[in-house]
Amino acid sequence: MKRNLKFLVIIGGFLLFYFLPLESFRFRNPFFEALAMLNIYAREHVIFSLIPAFLIAGAIYQFMDQNTVLKYLGAKTNKVLAYFVASVSGSILTVCSCTILPLFSGIYKKGAGLGPAIAFLYSGPAINALAIILTARILGWQLGLARAIGAILFSVIIGLCMHFIFLSEEKERQANGEFQLGNIENKINQRNGLQNILYFLSMIGFMVFANWAEPQTGDESLWSMIFQYKGYLAIGFVLLFIYILVYWFRKEEMIPWLESSWNFAQQIMPLLFLGIFFSGLLLGRPGEEGLIPSRFIASLVGGNSFEANFFASIVGAFMYFATCTEVPVMQGLIGSGMGQGPALALLLAGPALSLPNMLVIRSVIGTRKTVTYVSLVIIIATISGIVYGSLV
Amino acid sequence: MKIEVLGMGCPKCKKLFQNAQQAVEKSGIQAEVIKVEDLNKITDYGVMMTPALVLDGKVKATGKIPNVQEIVNWIKEKTQ
Numbered sequence: 001m002k003r004n005l006k007f008l009v010i011i012g013g014f015l016l017f018y019f020l021p022l023e024s025f026r027f028r029n030p031f032f033e034a035l036a037m038l039n040i041y042a043r044e045h046v047i048f049s050l051i052p053a054f055l056i057a058g059a060i061y062q063f064m065d066q067n068t069v070l071k072y073l074g075a076k077t078n079k080v081l082a083y084f085v086a087s088v089s090g091s092i093l094t095v096c097s098c099t100i101l102p103l104f105s106g107i108y109k110k111g112a113g114l115g116p117a118i119a120f121l122y123s124g125p126a127i128n129a130l131a132i133i134l135t136a137r138i139l140g141w142q143l144g145l146a147r148a149i150g151a152i153l154f155s156v157i158i159g160l161c162m163h164f165i166f167l168s169e170e171k172e173r174q175a176n177g178e179f180q181l182g183n184i185e186n187k188i189n190q191r192n193g194l195q196n197i198l199y200f201l202s203m204i205g206f207m208v209f210a211n212w213a214e215p216q217t218g219d220e221s222l223w224s225m226i227f228q229y230k231g232y233l234a235i236g237f238v239l240l241f242i243y244i245l246v247y248w249f250r251k252e253e254m255i256p257w258l259e260s261s262w263n264f265a266q267q268i269m270p271l272l273f274l275g276i277f278f279s280g281l282l283l284g285r286p287g288e289e290g291l292i293p294s295r296f297i298a299s300l301v302g303g304n305s306f307e308a309n310f311f312a313s314i315v316g317a318f319m320y321f322a323t324c325t326e327v328p329v330m331q332g333l334i335g336s337g338m339g340q341g342p343a344l345a346l347l348l349a350g351p352a353l354s355l356p357n358m359l360v361i362r363s364v365i366g367t368r369k370t371v372t373y374v375s376l377v378i379i380i381a382t383i384s385g386i387v388y389g390s391l392v
Numbered sequence: 393m394k395i396e397v398l399g400m401g402c403p404k405c406k407k408l409f410q411n412a413q414q415a416v417e418k419s420g421i422q423a424e425v426i427k428v429e430d431l432n433k434i435t436d437y438g439v440m441m442t443p444a445l446v447l448d449g450k451v452k453a454t455g456k457i458p459n460v461q462e463i464v465n466w467i468k469e470k471t472q
Contacts, residue, residue, distance in 0.1 A: 066455060070440055098402035099442060105431050106440040180438035180451035267403050360400075360431055 030281050030290045037280030037328070038273065045138065048210045050269075053133040056203050058261025060129055062253070063196065064092050067181050073111045073120070074179060082112035083119055087155040090124030091132075100124045101357065105364045110179060114170050114365070118373060119159030121361070125323075125351035126151035130268065134327045135347070137211055139334065142392065147347050150384055154348065158376045165372060191248050199244050205237035268323050275325030279332035286335025298337030301346075304389030306382070312342035313381040316350030317374060326351050341389020349381035393423035393470065395463075398434045399443035408443040408457045415463035421471055 021027045069092055071077075072085040086107065094100050100121065108117035125131065127148055136144025163170060191199070212230040226233070245254070283297070284290035301308045321329070326347065334343050353374060362370040395412050399405025405427075412425045428434060428446075437446060441455025445463065452458070452466050 066441060093441075098400050101400060101431055102398075102434050102442045103440050105435040106438070109435050110438055178438055179440050180444075181440075181454055263404070364431060364435075 026289075029288070030284060033284040033288050033290050034277050034280035036285055036288075037276050037332075040285070041273070041276050041328070045134075049133060049137045049207060050265075052203050052207045053130050054261045054265045054268075056133070056200065057129050057264050058257050058259075059200065059203070060092055061260045061264075062257045066093055069093060070179055070181070073107050073116060075111055075113075077112055079112070079115075082116040083156050083159060086112065086116035086120040086159065087123050087152045088127065090120060091127045091129060094124045094128050101360055101364075104361070106179060108364060113163070114166060114369070115159040115163030117159075118162045119155040122158055122352050122377065123151045123155035126347070130264075130324055131327075131351070133207065134324050137207075138327050138331055139343070143340070143344060143347070146344055146388055150344065150348050150388075151352075154380050154384065158373070158380060161376055162369065162373060166369060195244070195248055198240070199248070202237050202241035202244060206234050206241065209233040209237065271322040272324050272328070275322065276328040279328040283329075283332030283336050286331065288335075290332070290336070292336070294336040297333060301333070301338045301342040304339045304341040304386060306386065308339060308342045309345045309382045309385035309389070310378075312338070312346040312385060313349040313378045316346040316348070316381065317353045317378050318355050319350060320354035320356055321351050339389055340392050341385040341387075343385075344388045345381045345385025348384060349377050353377055393421060393467065394448055395423050395425045395467075396428050396446040397425065397443060398428045398437065398439050398446060400429055400431065400434075402442070404457055405443040408445060411457065411460050412445065412463055414460045415467060418460060419464045419467045421467055423467065 069085065069089050073082060073089070077085075090100070093103060103124075104117050104121040107120055108114055111117070132144060132148055135147050209226070209230050212227050212233075214227060280290065282290045282292050284294075301312050330338075330343055330347060333346075334340075338346075358370060358374060361373070365373075395416065397405060397409045397412055399408065409425065409427060416423045416425060434442065434444070437444070437451055439446075439451060439454050443457065444454040445452045445458060445466075447466055447470055453462075458466075
């Protein structure tokens with residue numbers, strides 16, 4: 001059996017390479033597109049977006065006090081406050097998807113209960129620093145903003161829906177217990193609040209102004225004035241950043257910060273660039289063709305119809321996206337004719353859910369609650385896609 | 393002694409697992425190092441931030457990777 005299989009593989013490989021349609025433009029061009037996508041990302045996004053984004057993510061991880069945030073998700077917290085904290089805390093508590101599920105499970109079983117746990121689970125993947133920065137930078141600030149606001153708002157709505165649908169069960173089931181935080185050591189931090197704010201501001205400021213988009217011709221507003229001087233503004237923020245590092249930081253805290261930034265980069269970059277490559281190969285740069293014909297994408301998720309939005313939500317819910325790879329994939333899809341509405345629908349349903357994480361969620365809250373959650377996500381993503389698509 | 397490394401298979405958890413193994417070797421004390429990847433078991437310990445390190449049922453560190461020397465110190469504290 002095994003020998004037969006080997007033989008078949010060799011024959012298959014032979015036939016594949018023998019008939020490789022190398023002369024065909026339709027076949028050759030997607031490989032060019034894949035490399036062109038990598039080229040664009042390397043030139044435009046690595047220095048001005050990715051590196052600052054990793055530095056910010058590392059700083060959040062190293063200098064923000066996660067344990068203080070966790071306190072507000074405990075069993076004794078005021079419920080209204082718990083929903084609020086759960087919906088926004090993803091930005092401080094998580095960077096990659098593998099840390100979200102333990103937090104979700106902990107909030108459900110030992111903390112504030114089902115509603116806040118669901119709110120956290122839903123918003124977490126969409127509002128961490130890397131996701132927001134990359135979405136806004138590559139897909140445009142409107143979609144970036146819509147994604148962040150949508151994720152926070154809908155996380156509370158979905159959380160509340162879950163709470164009231166399963167109200168009786170929740171009342172019987174008393175979530176209780178204590179979070180274990182381990183040996184807590186005070187993070188070395190000798191700066192006051194204002195200094196910390198300036199530190200984050202200097203990194204964000206650089207990124208915002210370095211990437212300031214060119215205004216439309218004839219636009220004489222503040223926007224184009226800023227564009228004219230964006231280089232000076234960006235350099236100004238870099239100088240502020242360097243000043244802060246030299247005068248306010250000790251070496252012992254710089255090293256762990258750079259190390260955690262480096263760890264995030266190591267963890268996320270390989271998959272991200274693989275995503276960029278395949279997005280280019282299958283979908284092509286915006287306006288160009290990849291292996292999948294554009295008209296095929298446009299007929300499925302073009303425009304802003306109910307079907308397009310619904311289809312995008314379903315696909316998003318079941319597909320797995322490695323951290324931040326949703327961004328180049330969306331870029332490819334939008335370039336191939338996906339509408340703005342379905343794009344938001346996919347962004348709202350996509351990173352929050354995938355088939356593998358549905359299975360883990362099911363092991364924590366059971367089948368009925370998981371099915372309800374998945375349905376709510378798909379319904380809300382579809383509706384918000386339609387609304388957003390009709391606005392822009 | 394039982395040392396458990398809690399985490400669902402992220403790169404940081406692997407690093408912590410290696411550190412724990414090295415610490416056991418370095419300390420010369422008999423101990424087994426186990427990976428715990430089951431989410432429900434992780435939550436049973438009350439751990440929110442992974443990776444986490446548990447020594448004989450007691451949570452020692454969460455959300456960060458203690459270095460080899462730190463883990464050696466904890467092992468020695470326990471055996472005294």
